[in-house]
Amino acid sequence: MDALASLIHGLAIATQPMNMLYALIGVLLGTAVGVLPGIGPALTVALLLPITFKLDPAGSLIMFAGIYYGGMYGGSTTSILINTPGESASMVTTLEGNKMAKAGRGGPALATAAIGSFVAGTLATLGIVFLAPWLVNVAVNFGPEDYFALMCVAFITVSATFGDSPVRGLTSLCIGLTLGLVGIDKLTGQARLAFGVPDLLDGIEVTTLAVGLFALGEALYVASRRHLVEEKLEPVRGALWMTKADWSRSWKPWLRGTMFGFPIGALPAGGAEIPTFLSYSTEKRLTKHPEEFGHGAIEGVAGPEAANNASAAGTLVPLLTLGLPTSATAAMMLAGFQQYGLNPGPLLFAERPDLVWGLIASLFIANVMLLVLNLPLVGLWVRLLAIPQSWLYAGILVFATMGTIAAKPSVVELSMLAGFGVMGFLMRRFGYPIAPVVVGLILGPVAEAQLRRALQISLGDPMVLLQSPMSATLLGIALLALIAPFALNGMSRFKASED
Amino acid sequence: MDTASERRPDTAGMLIAGVLLLIAVVIFWDTSALQLAPTYGVGPKATPYVIATGMAVLAAGNFWLSWRGDYPERESFDPKAIVLILGGLAALIAIIGLGGGFIPATAVLFAATATAFGRRAVHIDLAIGLALGFIVFLLFDKLLTLALPAGPIERLL
Numbered sequence: 138m139d140a141l142a143s144l145i146h147g148l149a150i151a152t153q154p155m156n157m158l159y160a161l162i163g164v165l166l167g168t169a170v171g172v173l174p175g176i177g178p179a180l181t182v183a184l185l186l187p188i189t190f191k192l193d194p195a196g197s198l199i200m201f202a203g204i205y206y207g208g209m210y211g212g213s214t215t216s217i218l219i220n221t222p223g224e225s226a227s228m229v230t231t232l233e234g235n236k237m238a239k240a241g242r243g244g245p246a247l248a249t250a251a252i253g254s255f256v257a258g259t260l261a262t263l264g265i266v267f268l269a270p271w272l273v274n275v276a277v278n279f280g281p282e283d284y285f286a287l288m289c290v291a292f293i294t295v296s297a298t299f300g301d302s303p304v305r306g307l308t309s310l311c312i313g314l315t316l317g318l319v320g321i322d323k324l325t326g327q328a329r330l331a332f333g334v335p336d337l338l339d340g341i342e343v344t345t346l347a348v349g350l351f352a353l354g355e356a357l358y359v360a361s362r363r364h365l366v367e368e369k370l371e372p373v374r375g376a377l378w379m380t381k382a383d384w385s386r387s388w389k390p391w392l393r394g395t396m397f398g399f400p401i402g403a404l405p406a407g408g409a410e411i412p413t414f415l416s417y418s419t420e421k422r423l424t425k426h427p428e429e430f431g432h433g434a435i436e437g438v439a440g441p442e443a444a445n446n447a448s449a450a451g452t453l454v455p456l457l458t459l460g461l462p463t464s465a466t467a468a469m470m471l472a473g474f475q476q477y478g479l480n481p482g483p484l485l486f487a488e489r490p491d492l493v494w495g496l497i498a499s500l501f502i503a504n505v506m507l508l509v510l511n512l513p514l515v516g517l518w519v520r521l522l523a524i525p526q527s528w529l530y531a532g533i534l535v536f537a538t539m540g541t542i543a544a545k546p547s548v549v550e551l552s553m554l555a556g557f558g559v560m561g562f563l564m565r566r567f568g569y570p571i572a573p574v575v576v577g578l579i580l581g582p583v584a585e586a587q588l589r590r591a592l593q594i595s596l597g598d599p600m601v602l603l604q605s606p607m608s609a610t611l612l613g614i615a616l617l618a619l620i621a622p623f624a625l626n627g628m629s630r631f632k633a634s635e636d
Numbered sequence: 637m638d639t640a641s642e643r644r645p646d647t648a649g650m651l652i653a654g655v656l657l658l659i660a661v662v663i664f665w666d667t668s669a670l671q672l673a674p675t676y677g678v679g680p681k682a683t684p685y686v687i688a689t690g691m692a693v694l695a696a697g698n699f700w701l702s703w704r705g706d707y708p709e710r711e712s713f714d715p716k717a718i719v720l721i722l723g724g725l726a727a728l729i730a731i732i733g734l735g736g737g738f739i740p741a742t743a744v745l746f747a748a749t750a751t752a753f754g755r756r757a758v759h760i761d762l763a764i765g766l767a768l769g770f771i772v773f774l775l776f777d778k779l780l781t782l783a784l785p786a787g788p789i790e791r792l793l
Contacts, residue, residue, distance in 0.1 A: 191782075307697075315663060327680045363753060364714060534745055535746050535768060535769070539742070542784060543782045548729055551729045566713070567649070567708070
């Protein structure tokens with residue numbers, strides 16, 4: 138029961154007043170950005186990176202985790218009340234949630250989302266407590282070739298396997314990897330792709346890329362198609378509390394959603410969207426009230442909302458134990474670790490147990506805070522939606538540029554920010570996913586370093602990648618994950634032409 | 637479902653494929669210009685070559701997608717909004733580059749973006765932007781002790 142002892146120790150750290158305060162700021166910010174359409178947790182962490190540079194690492198990381206969890210709670214509010222998901226993981230919630238709000242059952246919809254998120258978040262955090270030490274024990278024996286293979290799996294699954302188009306996903310990843318090449322090579326001191334520009338020698342700042350793609354790109358995209366969308370806020374009418382029937386229809390979807398969300402989040406499979414879709418279709422199949430689906434069935438809110446919170450917790454497992462981000466927010470959190478010179482992985486568990494277990498324990502506290510903040514205060518959060526879109530985005534752009542101005546007030550850096558903004562706009566317009574670019578930039582240099590270390594140990598023999606059973610298996614999985622979407626695509630086209 | 641006859645080659649998609657190919661060529665060119673002594677294992681050249689090859693293959697893949705017209709439908713868009721926001725950013729960069737300081741730069745960006753989102757009250761928005769920049773500057777300068785670029789206004793504070 139080492140895990141429990143570590144957790145109790147972590148709780149002692151997480152309940153220190155300063156850390157509680159960081160957690161509170163995190164969940165408040167997270168809920169706010171989750172509620173507001175157009176800004177998500179990944180962007181918020183990106184904006185905070187340059188500002189938190191001088192703060193205490195443990196506190197900032199606790200705050201970032203609070204933002205991640207809070208974003209998942211807040212996103213549901215927007216989905217239910219205005220039929221626009223606050224972030225992509227809440228897409229499915231709009232299907233039934235907004236119908237419930239229109240039918241005057243917005244209160245129970247918000248309640249089942251919040252309580253389901255709490256149940257799932259708590260269970261999934263328990264999952265972290267028991268899974269993480271086990272995975273750390275496995276990962277201790279990993280050589281550089283195994284890490285390289287693991288990153289290959291992450292690259293492929295994040296970009297190709299689960300997106301709309303594997304070609305477009307891989308294109309995004311490759312752009313990210315190219316950006317990761319820019320700057321001085323750490324092993325030999327050679328400048329790559331810097332074109333003699335001194336600002337590029339340090340490489341591309343993760344913050345600049347993420348803020349450009351997420352904040353500027355989104356603002357440009359929303360502004361350009363403003364005339365096409367009409368948002369209507371559904372007021373919360375009727376009782377806020379769930380009836381006995383609501384409870385009895387909700388608890389099973391909560392647990393099933395958790396079962397979908399946590400493992401899929403923990404696998405390097407990327408994104409909270411898949412478990413939410415799986416949860417929705419499962420609930421639709423299992424429900425005793427099939428006639429209500431499509432008209433506001435509470436199961437269709439309870440399941441996916443539990444799933445997206447559980448998957449947020451799940452992504453923290455590979456992040457903390459292997460240093461492997463599987464979502465955009467996790468990638469930004471990894472950048473957060475890196476800015477303090479911390480490298481998540483088995484070594485971090487051994488060297489900084491206070492920090493790791495304090496962070497994990499703080500997740501329980503964040504969950505309790507979110508439940509308290511979300512249920513009674515939902516009216517307050519809804520007010521945020523009354524901010525006119527024009528001021529909201531103007532404010533977002535001011536804060537977006539401010540981060541860069543504070544970190545590196547150079548014309549080159551700001552022009553790069555604007556350039557990435559245009560890139561983010563074009564990627565949205567032409568259907569290229571954004572997250573693989575960020576993952577490629579952050580993880581690409583790490584993967585290259587591991588590969589070169591592996592080949593240095595083997596004196597240049599590339600067979601080392603296949604001689605380690607772990608690395609060979611992982612590379613096999615990566616290859617499968619790469620081929621599968623093309624093969625399936627071909628099969629479905631074959632079927633379609635047969636019909 | 638779209639039928640094959642409705643799909644036409646997508647020129648924008650082909651342009652994207654062309655840009656990707658250009659990036660691949662630039663990586664090849666830049667990497668081949670590196671000069672270094674041989675070491676054990678792989679040097680700094682190997683990864684760029686792999687990525688450049690991948691980029692070239694993806695350029696072909698994107699070309700194929702656009703040839704089949706396999707791109708998402710694009711809705712009409714409002715170029716004025718884009719020009720306004722990018723203009724605001726350009727003004728911000730110019731003001732900071734020329735030493736005008738953080739607060740006026742922020743105000744211009746705020747007003748330009750608000751206008752892009754359909755506001756028709758530039759003077760009020762400029763004033764809000766100035767106030768916002770003022771608060772942020774004080775917060776950063778005094779509370780977080782992070783330096784923001786100072787111009788004539790900021791030096792008075």
